[in-house]
Amino acid sequence: MPRDSTTRTGSNAAGSNGDPLLRSARREAIVVFALWLAAIVYTVGYSYTFGYDRPVESISYIYGVPDWVMWGIVLPWGVSTVAAIWFAWFFMTDEPLGDECERPDDFDVPRDARGEP
């Protein structure tokens, strides 16, 4: 289950070192980007190498699926699904989203008249 970053980061959560949600969100975004990069390199690379301009006779079937589709697309799709579950259950952290800013809807009121810093 996901770790709670407020306990992990300890005193940092108070703010001197930035926002814990911002840090975890940024880290998670980078991991997603890396997974995407791995997926595109493998899927497009494999499919282009083994799935393009093949003579019909050379294509074998695995459970009815042409071999290159099975290894080049179905397999990484399965791995991605497992990766998504890992990411959601074990990597991504829960954070409080903070309180709603109770600003009135007439947001055109000048900044200092709203009583904000």
Add this chain to the structure above:
Amino acid sequence: MSGGAGLGALAALAAVIVMSVWLGAVAQRAVQRGTFVKGYFLGNRALGSWAMALTATVQSGGTFMGYPSLVYTHGWVVALWISSYMIVPLASFGVLGKRLAQLSRRTGAITVPDLFRARFDSPAAGLTASLLIMFFLAFMMVAQFKAGASIMKIAWPGSGALALGDDLPLYQLDPQALNNLSSASVLDAETRRALEPLVGRGFASRAEFDAALKLVLASAQRGEDSELRSAIIRGAEQTDWLFYLGLAIFTVTVVGYSLVGGFLAAVWTDLFQSVLMFAGVVVLFVLVVPVVGGLEVASRKAVVATGPAFLSGPGYAPDGRQFLPLGMAVSYFFFWVFAGIGSPAGMVRVMATNSTATLRRSIVLLAGYNWFIYLPLIGICVAARAVMPALEQSDEVIPRMSLWATRELTGGSFITGLILAAPFGAVMATVSSYLVVIASGLVRDVYQKFVNPSASDMVIRRLSYLTMIVMGTIAVVANLRPIQYLQALVLFSGGGQAATFVVPILMLAYWRRATTAGVLAAMLGGAGTVLGLFVAGWLGYGPSLVGQATRFRPYYLLNCDPIIWGLAVSLVAGIGVSLLTKPPRAELIRPLFAGSGSEP
């Protein structure tokens, strides 16, 4: 024909309509808590994981019509075209979800333009975002109206959905039309005789009909008279009453429930159709694949019906086009992922999440859902090519396949109805969510911001209703001549939104140094690049034998989709211009990038 399947399908559509209206009414009650704007446009930020997972991504009528049509046309390579959906669950909720949910709470933002305005303290950034969103969504929405009306038409008893390939043609010369043209003295006797061979033949498109006319009129030495030809074309236009009836019912329903229930009505009907779609695909897969003797047999039969390229890349095409050369395969691995991240309608839903735990659960749910939707659809459409080798309208492959698969089952008409209802629901849900986003854009980002900042709840409410009715009317008028290129428009709108918003929203969320000028440059650079490439393609530039066969095609520069060039220009412009302009004020950035409630 047996009216049974048609009646069952019609009953199912009626049930979907009733269900949607009911959901709209329930949503209206939920919306009435809190202020009108936050309830109506954002559902009071209370979306749970099911609603989030199954509604926030780029599904639309395209999933059930455009995508299956491509598999049917080009074969197994379309699996590669769609394969980036394996990353979409992670990308949609794991990249920006948390941060947008947090920022929109801190700034009180209701819409995506609100967020830009607040983060950069710039009305110009907000207005630009709003206008670009409305521009791209309007295109997509108009296309969806056509899809909705067409499905109603197919379901109508007696519309010929069971007999393949006998759609009402758009153009047909009948004796009545000839008489009319003669009495209006457009035709002299000789021209009229020349036209006789065409009487009774139907044509699906204006271009086809025009070419045939040119040919027969040449015998009367009038082949090059384009004025005469367009007069004949006007005379031969067939009015497709069922289409207009479908359009009317569709419009009244979707505008009605969106207007009543706002954001929540759109989300709930979306959830409902997603479940329907899931059931539809699974049932169809289970029914179809064993009957055709498994996927291997189906693939071999499909190869016989088409050619060896059906099994491999770059895909089968009768005219020898390269459907998916390497550049396009790479492009589409960008496309679905970044269209998911960069869709403002999706961002709004993430802003409405109730907690980060919801986002995590949504990733898991959507990952499972995509696995059971996109891969089985490939199998179904490969099988369709085996049993119905020559469909004229490949957009209808799923409805026709469901009619075929359930033709001998007891209760089959109900299953057909269910399967037909899924794309219908998908189209309704898409239109509904766009109506809400466009209304929020006009009312909040334009009217409330520039015309009357202190408008009362009552005024805003009435104006939102009015906007939706006007948008519905515009979409109907635009479809009086049914627009073509549904899937191409979906790609234009999705790619355009991604190129416009992915880089700016990442800058907004994660980069302190981003400036107003930088974010504007990123938006306009991305949007301008995609638009420019589509205009160039429309004017006839670029390779014509790449990608889908459609006239509404972009310039595929270096065989890549415009989204690649749009994202690249947007990234360079955003970073470059930000670094060249003065850094934003610290007091603007600090509350958004420092820990909550603990600023020094």
